[in-house]
Amino acid sequence: MKIAVLGGTGLIGSQVVRLLTERGHEAAPLSPSNGVDLLTGDGLDDGLKGADVVVNLTNSPTFDDKSPDFFRTTMDAMVAAAERQGVGHAVILSIVGVDRVPGLDYYRAKVLQEDILKAGPVPWSIVRATQFFEFVPAVLSWTSDETTVRLPATPVQPLASADIAAEVATVSVGAPLNGYRNVAGPEVFTLDELGRIALEAGGDKRPVVLDPAAGMFAAVPGDALIARGDAHLATTTFREWLAARK
Template structure:
């Protein structure tokens, strides 16, 4: 099976390409470094030649309102090119709970992207994941200084990126779901407590201050981005991973 991974040199995409190749599939990584520009459509025709499946793992360059036109344009270009190339299945990586967070521009942009895929001409599968364990350190640093970290009590259910990649590989090599599959880690933490656990594991002496107005996740309702009913739950526990 020939699978074109858009964003295939990025954090998730590169891991997916490796996983697919290890499973004896012809996975090809596409991104700016390979001459692909989704905003203009440059390189799309060559990227999708003979592809059976295309997986979209790209990220927007910003978390603000600019993400909406970015995803609208890139997704429309990808769908148009995939239809012309005769691609039979498009897989989109998305985020759990985006339709329950109206006050975050980036999540609204992902809602737009999902809608285009659902309403598009290609049979599809959407894989929604909770926040990656590998990104928790970055989330902690968003609202930190040399002495403390300010975090709200928004509940997160982090998942190891390897388990997301496993799910993407399985979905990409199977029949289109024409539906959404959610994946999440096994444990739920208030973000402030997750910050304390992370700093402790990193031997970081900064203290965590609970602040319901701090950072992007302050705009997220308490349980909006934890696993919904029917989600696939991973096996990697955050405390084991961070240790």
């Protein structure tokens, strides 16, 4: 099976390409580095020529009110090119609970991305994942200074990018779901608790102060980011992941 992976050189995309290749598929990473630009459409038809599946793992460079324009432009380009080239299955990566967080520009933009895919002519699958372990340091940096880290008590259910990549690869080679596959981590934390675990593992002595207004995740209502009963649960715990990185 030939699978075109847009964003195939990124954190998730590079792992998806490797997994698909190991399973005997022809996985082609597509990015501006090899002449495929989703924003302009340059190289897109050539990149999708002969592909059975297109997987879109690209992401907006910002999380603000510019993100809807990014997803509108890139998804319109991808869907149109996939139809022209006769691609039989389109897959994107989204976020568990994305439609339950209307207060965030980026989450509204991801809902727009999903809607464009669902309304298009190409059979589709959407993998919704919870937050990545790999992004925890960035989340902490948004609301920290030299002495303190401030975080809300937002419930999260994070997982390793390797577990997300494995799920995306599996969905990509299966029949189109014309629906969702949810994947989440094995444990639920409050964000401030997760921050304390991460800081302690890294030998960072700064205290984590509970601040309901701190950072992007302060806008998340209740347990909106927690997976519901139909989710596929990964097995790698946060502490196991931290230990493996030492």
